[in-house]
Amino acid sequence: MRFELRLAGKRLAAAVIVLLAAVLALAATIAKGPGAGPLDAAATAQAIDAERDHVTPGEMARWILEKRQDYQLIDIRPAWQFDDYHIPTATNVPLTTLFAESGLKQLSREKKIVLYGFGAGHAAQAQLLLSMKGYQAYSLRDGIEGWWGSIMTPSSIRSDPPDPTGYRQAKQLRERFMGSSAPAAGTSAPPLAVPPPSTVIPPKNKLKLGRGCS
Amino acid sequence: MNAPFVASFSVTVFILMSLGLGFFFGFFLERAGFSSALKLTGQFYFRDFSVLKVMFTAIIVAMVGIGYFAMMGWLDMSQVFVPPAFVWPQLVGGLLLGAGFIVGGYCPGTSLVAAAVGKLDALFFIGGIFIGIFLFGVTEPGFAHFNVSGSLGPLTLPVWLNLNTGIVVLAIVVVAVTAFWASEMSEGPWRLFARTYGGAGEGEKR
Numbered sequence: 001m002r003f004e005l006r007l008a009g010k011r012l013a014a015a016v017i018v019l020l021a022a023v024l025a026l027a028a029t030i031a032k033g034p035g036a037g038p039l040d041a042a043a044t045a046q047a048i049d050a051e052r053d054h055v056t057p058g059e060m061a062r063w064i065l066e067k068r069q070d071y072q073l074i075d076i077r078p079a080w081q082f083d084d085y086h087i088p089t090a091t092n093v094p095l096t097t098l099f100a101e102s103g104l105k106q107l108s109r110e111k112k113i114v115l116y117g118f119g120a121g122h123a124a125q126a127q128l129l130l131s132m133k134g135y136q137a138y139s140l141r142d143g144i145e146g147w148w149g150s151i152m153t154p155s156s157i158r159s160d161p162p163d164p165t166g167y168r169q170a171k172q173l174r175e176r177f178m179g180s181s182a183p184a185a186g187t188s189a190p191p192l193a194v195p196p197p198s199t200v201i202p203p204k205n206k207l208k209l210g211r212g213c214s
Numbered sequence: 215m216n217a218p219f220v221a222s223f224s225v226t227v228f229i230l231m232s233l234g235l236g237f238f239f240g241f242f243l244e245r246a247g248f249s250s251a252l253k254l255t256g257q258f259y260f261r262d263f264s265v266l267k268v269m270f271t272a273i274i275v276a277m278v279g280i281g282y283f284a285m286m287g288w289l290d291m292s293q294v295f296v297p298p299a300f301v302w303p304q305l306v307g308g309l310l311l312g313a314g315f316i317v318g319g320y321c322p323g324t325s326l327v328a329a330a331v332g333k334l335d336a337l338f339f340i341g342g343i344f345i346g347i348f349l350f351g352v353t354e355p356g357f358a359h360f361n362v363s364g365s366l367g368p369l370t371l372p373v374w375l376n377l378n379t380g381i382v383v384l385a386i387v388v389v390a391v392t393a394f395w396a397s398e399m400s401e402g403p404w405r406l407f408a409r410t411y412g413g414a415g416e417g418e419k420r
Contacts, residue, residue, distance in 0.1 A: 010394075014391045014394065014395075017274055017275065017278060017387055017391070018384075018387055018388065018391055020278050020282075021274070021278050021281075021380075021383050021384045021387040021388075022384055024278060024281045024282060024285065024380050024383055024384070025378070025380035025381050025383060025384040026380070027285055027380065028281075028285070028378055028379055028380025028381070029378055029380060029381070063367060066298070066365045066366075066367045067365055067366060067367070068365075068366065068367025068368070068369070069366050069367060069369050069373060069374065070296075070367055070368055070369055070370070070373045108373075108376060109378075110370075110372045110373045110376065110377070110378070110379065111373055112292075136292055
Protein backbone atom coordinates (compact mmCIF):
# COMPACT_ATOMS: atom_id res chain seq x y z
CA MET A 1 0.00 0.00 0.00
CA ARG A 2 2.74 2.36 0.97
CA PHE A 3 4.60 1.41 -2.20
CA GLU A 4 1.48 2.26 -4.21
CA LEU A 5 1.27 5.70 -2.62
CA ARG A 6 4.91 6.47 -3.31
CA LEU A 7 4.45 5.46 -6.90
CA ALA A 8 1.49 7.79 -7.19
CA GLY A 9 3.59 10.61 -5.75
CA LYS A 10 6.34 10.01 -8.30
CA ARG A 11 3.86 9.86 -11.16
CA LEU A 12 2.23 13.04 -9.94
CA ALA A 13 5.63 14.78 -9.77
CA ALA A 14 6.49 13.57 -13.27
CA ALA A 15 3.13 14.75 -14.61
CA VAL A 16 3.52 18.16 -12.95
CA ILE A 17 6.99 18.78 -14.35
CA VAL A 18 5.96 17.71 -17.86
CA LEU A 19 2.91 19.97 -17.65
CA LEU A 20 5.00 22.92 -16.43
CA ALA A 21 7.50 22.38 -19.24
CA ALA A 22 4.69 22.14 -21.79
CA VAL A 23 3.20 25.43 -20.58
CA LEU A 24 6.65 27.00 -20.76
CA ALA A 25 7.17 25.72 -24.31
CA LEU A 26 3.77 27.01 -25.35
CA ALA A 27 4.33 30.38 -23.72
CA ALA A 28 7.75 30.69 -25.30
CA THR A 29 6.35 29.86 -28.72
CA ILE A 30 3.58 32.41 -28.38
CA ALA A 31 5.78 35.11 -26.85
CA LYS A 32 8.32 34.69 -29.63
CA GLY A 33 5.69 34.92 -32.34
CA PRO A 34 5.58 37.74 -34.83
CA GLY A 35 4.21 40.36 -32.44
CA ALA A 36 6.45 43.11 -31.12
CA GLY A 37 7.15 42.99 -27.41
CA PRO A 38 7.07 46.14 -25.35
CA LEU A 39 10.51 47.63 -24.83
CA ASP A 40 11.30 49.09 -21.43
CA ALA A 41 12.67 52.48 -22.45
CA ALA A 42 14.36 53.19 -19.10
CA ALA A 43 16.09 49.80 -19.02
CA THR A 44 17.15 50.24 -22.65
CA ALA A 45 18.62 53.65 -21.89
CA GLN A 46 20.58 52.12 -19.01
CA ALA A 47 21.86 49.35 -21.29
CA ILE A 48 22.98 51.96 -23.82
CA ASP A 49 24.71 53.99 -21.10
CA ALA A 50 26.50 50.91 -19.80
CA GLU A 51 27.50 50.05 -23.39
CA ARG A 52 25.76 46.70 -23.19
CA ASP A 53 24.04 47.33 -26.51
CA HIS A 54 27.10 46.86 -28.65
CA VAL A 55 30.03 44.58 -29.31
CA THR A 56 33.51 46.03 -29.78
CA PRO A 57 35.58 45.10 -32.83
CA GLY A 58 38.05 43.30 -30.53
CA GLU A 59 35.28 41.14 -29.05
CA MET A 60 33.93 40.45 -32.53
CA ALA A 61 37.39 39.39 -33.75
CA ARG A 62 37.72 37.00 -30.81
CA TRP A 63 34.28 35.51 -31.45
CA ILE A 64 35.18 34.87 -35.08
CA LEU A 65 38.50 33.23 -34.19
CA GLU A 66 36.78 31.10 -31.52
CA LYS A 67 34.32 29.98 -34.24
CA ARG A 68 31.47 30.79 -31.88
CA GLN A 69 28.05 29.66 -33.03
CA ASP A 70 25.92 31.80 -30.75
CA TYR A 71 25.85 34.96 -32.84
CA GLN A 72 24.76 36.12 -36.27
CA LEU A 73 26.77 38.92 -37.81
CA ILE A 74 24.56 40.95 -40.11
CA ASP A 75 25.92 43.46 -42.61
CA ILE A 76 23.15 45.97 -43.26
CA ARG A 77 24.93 47.84 -46.07
CA PRO A 78 23.84 47.52 -49.71
CA ALA A 79 24.91 44.32 -51.47
CA TRP A 80 27.57 45.98 -53.66
CA GLN A 81 29.38 47.30 -50.60
CA PHE A 82 29.13 43.91 -48.92
CA ASP A 83 30.63 42.29 -52.02
CA ASP A 84 33.51 44.75 -51.92
CA TYR A 85 34.51 43.90 -48.40
CA HIS A 86 32.80 42.42 -45.36
CA ILE A 87 33.79 41.10 -41.98
CA PRO A 88 34.30 37.32 -41.97
CA THR A 89 31.21 35.27 -41.03
CA ALA A 90 28.88 38.18 -41.91
CA THR A 91 25.62 37.76 -43.80
CA ASN A 92 24.31 40.55 -45.96
CA VAL A 93 20.80 41.71 -45.12
CA PRO A 94 20.52 45.31 -46.40
CA LEU A 95 18.68 47.67 -44.08
CA THR A 96 15.92 48.12 -46.65
CA THR A 97 15.08 44.41 -46.52
CA LEU A 98 15.93 43.74 -42.85
CA PHE A 99 12.39 44.22 -41.62
CA ALA A 100 10.71 42.63 -44.60
CA GLU A 101 9.62 39.05 -44.16
CA SER A 102 12.57 37.80 -46.20
CA GLY A 103 14.98 39.66 -43.91
CA LEU A 104 13.49 38.71 -40.55
CA LYS A 105 13.33 35.09 -41.68
CA GLN A 106 17.13 35.01 -41.69
CA LEU A 107 17.45 36.09 -38.05
CA SER A 108 17.45 33.61 -35.16
CA ARG A 109 15.74 34.59 -31.93
CA GLU A 110 18.06 32.31 -29.99
CA LYS A 111 21.30 33.93 -31.12
CA LYS A 112 22.91 37.30 -30.58
CA ILE A 113 22.27 39.43 -33.64
CA VAL A 114 25.23 41.76 -34.23
CA LEU A 115 24.48 44.46 -36.78
CA TYR A 116 26.95 46.67 -38.55
CA GLY A 117 26.82 49.28 -41.21
CA PHE A 118 29.43 51.67 -42.51
CA GLY A 119 29.46 53.78 -39.36
CA ALA A 120 27.58 53.45 -36.11
CA GLY A 121 24.28 55.16 -36.85
CA HIS A 122 22.15 52.93 -39.03
CA ALA A 123 23.12 49.75 -37.20
CA ALA A 124 22.23 51.29 -33.84
CA GLN A 125 18.83 52.37 -35.10
CA ALA A 126 18.13 48.96 -36.61
CA GLN A 127 19.33 47.37 -33.38
CA LEU A 128 16.70 49.26 -31.38
CA LEU A 129 13.96 48.25 -33.79
CA LEU A 130 15.03 44.61 -33.60
CA SER A 131 15.14 44.76 -29.77
CA MET A 132 11.56 46.00 -29.83
CA LYS A 133 10.65 42.89 -31.78
CA GLY A 134 12.24 40.75 -29.08
CA TYR A 135 15.56 39.89 -30.72
CA GLN A 136 18.83 39.87 -28.78
CA ALA A 137 20.22 42.62 -30.96
CA TYR A 138 23.60 44.33 -30.69
CA SER A 139 25.50 46.66 -32.93
CA LEU A 140 29.17 46.53 -33.78
CA ARG A 141 30.82 49.60 -32.33
CA ASP A 142 31.52 52.16 -35.05
CA GLY A 143 30.60 49.71 -37.80
CA ILE A 144 33.01 48.82 -40.54
CA GLU A 145 35.03 51.95 -39.78
CA GLY A 146 35.57 50.75 -36.23
CA TRP A 147 36.50 47.28 -37.47
CA TRP A 148 38.95 48.69 -39.93
CA GLY A 149 40.38 51.15 -37.46
CA SER A 150 41.00 48.82 -34.56
CA ILE A 151 41.57 45.45 -36.22
CA MET A 152 42.80 45.98 -39.75
CA THR A 153 44.94 49.10 -39.36
CA PRO A 154 48.57 48.42 -38.46
CA SER A 155 49.21 49.56 -34.93
CA SER A 156 52.19 51.62 -35.99
CA ILE A 157 50.11 54.10 -37.97
CA ARG A 158 47.31 54.47 -35.46
CA SER A 159 46.87 57.69 -33.61
CA ASP A 160 46.60 55.79 -30.33
CA PRO A 161 48.97 52.83 -30.65
CA PRO A 162 48.25 50.13 -28.06
CA ASP A 163 50.68 49.14 -25.31
CA PRO A 164 53.31 46.42 -26.12
CA THR A 165 51.03 43.45 -25.27
CA GLY A 166 48.09 45.01 -27.03
CA TYR A 167 50.39 45.77 -29.94
CA ARG A 168 51.31 42.12 -30.35
CA GLN A 169 47.70 41.03 -30.05
CA ALA A 170 46.55 43.68 -32.50
CA LYS A 171 49.24 42.57 -34.94
CA GLN A 172 48.19 38.93 -34.68
CA LEU A 173 44.52 39.77 -35.19
CA ARG A 174 45.27 41.95 -38.19
CA GLU A 175 47.37 39.25 -39.81
CA ARG A 176 44.70 36.61 -39.21
CA PHE A 177 41.97 38.67 -40.80
CA MET A 178 44.11 40.03 -43.60
CA GLY A 179 44.93 36.46 -44.52
CA SER A 180 41.44 35.07 -44.34
CA SER A 181 39.29 37.80 -45.70
CA ALA A 182 41.27 39.80 -48.21
CA PRO A 183 39.06 40.53 -51.23
CA ALA A 184 39.36 37.93 -53.95
CA ALA A 185 40.80 38.94 -57.30
CA GLY A 186 43.50 41.43 -58.14
CA THR A 187 44.58 42.39 -54.67
CA SER A 188 47.92 40.84 -54.09
CA ALA A 189 49.13 44.16 -52.78
CA PRO A 190 50.89 43.96 -49.42
CA PRO A 191 48.11 44.24 -46.84
CA LEU A 192 50.34 46.22 -44.50
CA ALA A 193 49.91 49.50 -46.24
CA VAL A 194 47.05 49.19 -48.68
CA PRO A 195 43.48 48.62 -47.63
CA PRO A 196 41.43 46.55 -50.08
CA PRO A 197 40.51 48.69 -53.08
CA SER A 198 37.05 49.87 -52.36
CA THR A 199 34.91 52.92 -52.30
CA VAL A 200 33.69 51.77 -48.91
CA ILE A 201 36.99 51.92 -47.13
CA PRO A 202 37.72 55.46 -46.08
CA PRO A 203 41.13 57.01 -46.70
CA LYS A 204 43.84 56.19 -44.21
CA ASN A 205 43.96 59.52 -42.50
CA LYS A 206 40.32 59.15 -41.63
CA LEU A 207 40.95 55.72 -40.15
CA LYS A 208 43.43 57.20 -37.74
CA LEU A 209 40.54 58.79 -35.97
CA GLY A 210 40.08 55.39 -34.38
CA ARG A 211 36.93 55.31 -32.35
CA GLY A 212 35.54 58.60 -33.48
CA CYS A 213 31.82 58.71 -33.90
CA SER A 214 30.59 58.81 -37.45
CA MET B 215 15.98 44.17 -14.30
CA ASN B 216 19.23 44.00 -16.15
CA ALA B 217 21.35 41.47 -14.32
CA PRO B 218 20.75 37.94 -13.12
CA PHE B 219 19.47 38.98 -9.74
CA VAL B 220 22.77 38.40 -7.98
CA ALA B 221 23.76 41.99 -8.71
CA SER B 222 20.86 43.29 -6.67
CA PHE B 223 22.30 41.76 -3.47
CA SER B 224 25.26 42.91 -1.43
CA VAL B 225 28.35 40.70 -1.36
CA THR B 226 27.63 39.60 2.21
CA VAL B 227 24.10 38.52 1.36
CA PHE B 228 25.44 36.79 -1.73
CA ILE B 229 28.01 34.82 0.29
CA LEU B 230 25.43 33.88 2.94
CA MET B 231 23.08 32.70 0.21
CA SER B 232 25.86 30.63 -1.36
CA LEU B 233 26.62 29.09 2.02
CA GLY B 234 22.96 28.22 2.56
CA LEU B 235 22.56 26.81 -0.93
CA GLY B 236 25.77 24.79 -0.56
CA PHE B 237 24.65 23.42 2.80
CA PHE B 238 21.30 22.27 1.46
CA PHE B 239 22.90 20.89 -1.70
CA GLY B 240 25.18 18.73 0.45
CA PHE B 241 22.36 17.85 2.84
CA PHE B 242 20.09 16.55 0.10
CA LEU B 243 22.93 14.69 -1.61
CA GLU B 244 23.45 12.91 1.70
CA ARG B 245 19.72 12.27 2.04
CA ALA B 246 19.75 10.71 -1.44
CA GLY B 247 22.39 8.29 -0.14
CA PHE B 248 25.17 9.84 -2.18
CA SER B 249 27.73 9.66 0.60
CA SER B 250 28.05 5.94 -0.17
CA ALA B 251 30.52 4.93 -2.84
CA LEU B 252 28.69 1.62 -3.23
CA LYS B 253 25.43 3.37 -3.96
CA LEU B 254 27.08 5.78 -6.40
CA THR B 255 28.98 3.18 -8.38
CA GLY B 256 25.83 0.99 -8.53
CA GLN B 257 24.88 3.30 -11.39
CA PHE B 258 27.76 2.10 -13.54
CA TYR B 259 26.78 -1.56 -13.03
CA PHE B 260 23.08 -0.81 -13.71
CA ARG B 261 22.20 -1.99 -10.21
CA ASP B 262 20.93 1.30 -8.83
CA PHE B 263 19.74 4.26 -10.87
CA SER B 264 19.57 6.75 -7.98
CA VAL B 265 22.37 8.88 -9.44
CA LEU B 266 20.59 9.25 -12.77
CA LYS B 267 17.25 9.95 -11.11
CA VAL B 268 18.48 12.46 -8.53
CA MET B 269 20.77 14.37 -10.89
CA PHE B 270 18.36 14.42 -13.82
CA THR B 271 15.54 15.52 -11.48
CA ALA B 272 17.72 18.38 -10.24
CA ILE B 273 18.51 19.37 -13.82
CA ILE B 274 14.93 19.46 -15.07
CA VAL B 275 13.57 21.20 -11.96
CA ALA B 276 16.25 23.88 -12.21
CA MET B 277 15.75 24.17 -15.96
CA VAL B 278 11.99 24.62 -15.78
CA GLY B 279 12.37 26.99 -12.81
CA ILE B 280 14.87 29.16 -14.67
CA GLY B 281 12.57 29.09 -17.69
CA TYR B 282 9.72 30.53 -15.62
CA PHE B 283 11.99 33.09 -13.94
CA ALA B 284 13.12 34.26 -17.38
CA MET B 285 9.54 34.36 -18.64
CA MET B 286 8.44 36.46 -15.66
CA GLY B 287 11.34 38.84 -16.28
CA TRP B 288 12.96 38.10 -12.90
CA LEU B 289 16.08 36.79 -14.55
CA ASP B 290 17.84 38.24 -17.58
CA MET B 291 19.14 35.18 -19.43
CA SER B 292 21.45 37.24 -21.62
CA GLN B 293 23.44 38.09 -18.45
CA VAL B 294 23.78 34.49 -17.30
CA PHE B 295 27.26 33.04 -17.75
CA VAL B 296 27.39 30.16 -20.21
CA PRO B 297 30.68 28.25 -20.04
CA PRO B 298 32.35 28.10 -23.46
CA ALA B 299 32.39 24.74 -25.24
CA PHE B 300 35.74 23.17 -26.17
CA VAL B 301 34.66 19.88 -27.75
CA TRP B 302 37.80 17.73 -27.62
CA PRO B 303 39.26 18.59 -24.21
CA GLN B 304 35.79 18.37 -22.65
CA LEU B 305 35.23 14.96 -24.23
CA VAL B 306 38.54 13.66 -22.87
CA GLY B 307 37.97 15.38 -19.51
CA GLY B 308 34.52 13.86 -19.19
CA LEU B 309 35.85 10.37 -19.88
CA LEU B 310 38.66 10.90 -17.34
CA LEU B 311 36.19 12.10 -14.71
CA GLY B 312 33.94 9.11 -15.37
CA ALA B 313 36.86 6.69 -15.09
CA GLY B 314 37.92 8.35 -11.83
CA PHE B 315 34.33 8.15 -10.60
CA ILE B 316 34.24 4.38 -11.19
CA VAL B 317 37.66 3.72 -9.67
CA GLY B 318 37.34 6.11 -6.71
CA GLY B 319 33.64 5.67 -6.08
CA TYR B 320 32.85 9.38 -5.84
CA CYS B 321 32.54 12.47 -7.95
CA PRO B 322 34.10 15.65 -6.53
CA GLY B 323 30.88 16.94 -4.92
CA THR B 324 29.81 13.66 -3.38
CA SER B 325 33.32 13.04 -2.01
CA LEU B 326 32.95 16.23 0.07
CA VAL B 327 29.52 15.07 1.26
CA ALA B 328 30.98 11.69 2.24
CA ALA B 329 33.90 13.35 4.02
CA ALA B 330 31.43 15.53 5.92
CA VAL B 331 29.75 12.43 7.33
CA GLY B 332 33.12 10.93 8.21
CA LYS B 333 33.92 8.48 5.43
CA LEU B 334 37.66 7.80 5.38
CA ASP B 335 37.81 6.69 1.73
CA ALA B 336 36.38 10.08 0.80
CA LEU B 337 39.31 11.81 2.50
CA PHE B 338 41.70 9.80 0.35
CA PHE B 339 39.60 10.68 -2.70
CA ILE B 340 39.83 14.40 -1.86
CA GLY B 341 43.60 14.00 -1.49
CA GLY B 342 43.56 12.53 -4.99
CA ILE B 343 41.60 15.51 -6.32
CA PHE B 344 44.27 17.92 -5.07
CA ILE B 345 47.12 15.80 -6.42
CA GLY B 346 45.28 15.69 -9.76
CA ILE B 347 44.78 19.46 -9.77
CA PHE B 348 48.46 19.96 -9.00
CA LEU B 349 49.59 17.57 -11.77
CA PHE B 350 47.25 19.25 -14.23
CA GLY B 351 48.60 22.67 -13.30
CA VAL B 352 52.20 21.54 -13.74
CA THR B 353 51.71 19.73 -17.05
CA GLU B 354 49.08 21.96 -18.64
CA PRO B 355 51.56 24.01 -20.73
CA GLY B 356 52.46 20.74 -22.48
CA PHE B 357 48.98 20.35 -23.92
CA ALA B 358 47.72 23.93 -23.81
CA HIS B 359 47.07 23.78 -27.54
CA PHE B 360 44.79 20.76 -27.16
CA ASN B 361 43.06 22.44 -24.24
CA VAL B 362 41.48 25.07 -26.49
CA SER B 363 40.71 22.83 -29.48
CA GLY B 364 37.21 22.46 -30.85
CA SER B 365 36.19 25.87 -29.54
CA LEU B 366 32.52 26.69 -30.13
CA GLY B 367 32.12 29.56 -27.70
CA PRO B 368 29.32 29.67 -25.15
CA LEU B 369 26.98 27.32 -26.97
CA THR B 370 23.56 26.28 -25.69
CA LEU B 371 21.32 23.50 -27.00
CA PRO B 372 18.64 25.87 -28.41
CA VAL B 373 21.31 27.77 -30.35
CA TRP B 374 23.03 24.62 -31.54
CA LEU B 375 19.79 22.98 -32.67
CA ASN B 376 18.33 26.32 -33.77
CA LEU B 377 15.12 25.58 -31.86
CA ASN B 378 12.96 27.55 -29.48
CA THR B 379 14.24 27.32 -25.88
CA GLY B 380 10.80 26.23 -24.59
CA ILE B 381 10.68 23.33 -27.05
CA VAL B 382 14.16 22.16 -26.02
CA VAL B 383 13.19 22.34 -22.33
CA LEU B 384 10.06 20.27 -22.97
CA ALA B 385 12.03 17.70 -24.98
CA ILE B 386 14.63 17.29 -22.21
CA VAL B 387 11.90 16.90 -19.57
CA VAL B 388 10.22 14.21 -21.66
CA VAL B 389 13.56 12.42 -22.13
CA ALA B 390 14.18 12.63 -18.37
CA VAL B 391 10.78 11.25 -17.41
CA THR B 392 11.20 8.43 -19.94
CA ALA B 393 14.61 7.66 -18.45
CA PHE B 394 13.10 7.58 -14.94
CA TRP B 395 10.43 5.19 -16.12
CA ALA B 396 12.95 2.94 -17.89
CA SER B 397 15.27 2.87 -14.87
CA GLU B 398 12.43 2.03 -12.47
CA MET B 399 11.48 -0.74 -14.86
CA SER B 400 15.01 -2.10 -14.91
CA GLU B 401 15.16 -1.95 -11.12
CA GLY B 402 11.82 -3.77 -10.87
CA PRO B 403 10.26 -5.93 -13.59
CA TRP B 404 13.43 -6.02 -15.61
CA ARG B 405 15.74 -6.90 -12.79
CA LEU B 406 16.37 -10.29 -14.32
CA PHE B 407 17.68 -8.53 -17.40
CA ALA B 408 19.78 -6.20 -15.29
CA ARG B 409 21.13 -9.10 -13.24
CA THR B 410 22.06 -11.01 -16.35
CA TYR B 411 23.74 -8.15 -18.21
CA GLY B 412 24.58 -5.64 -15.52
CA GLY B 413 26.22 -7.66 -12.74
CA ALA B 414 24.62 -8.56 -9.42
CA GLY B 415 21.08 -7.42 -8.68
CA GLU B 416 20.27 -4.83 -6.03
CA GLY B 417 20.33 -6.22 -2.52
CA GLU B 418 22.08 -9.34 -3.63
CA LYS B 419 25.12 -10.44 -1.62
CA ARG B 420 28.26 -10.62 -3.67
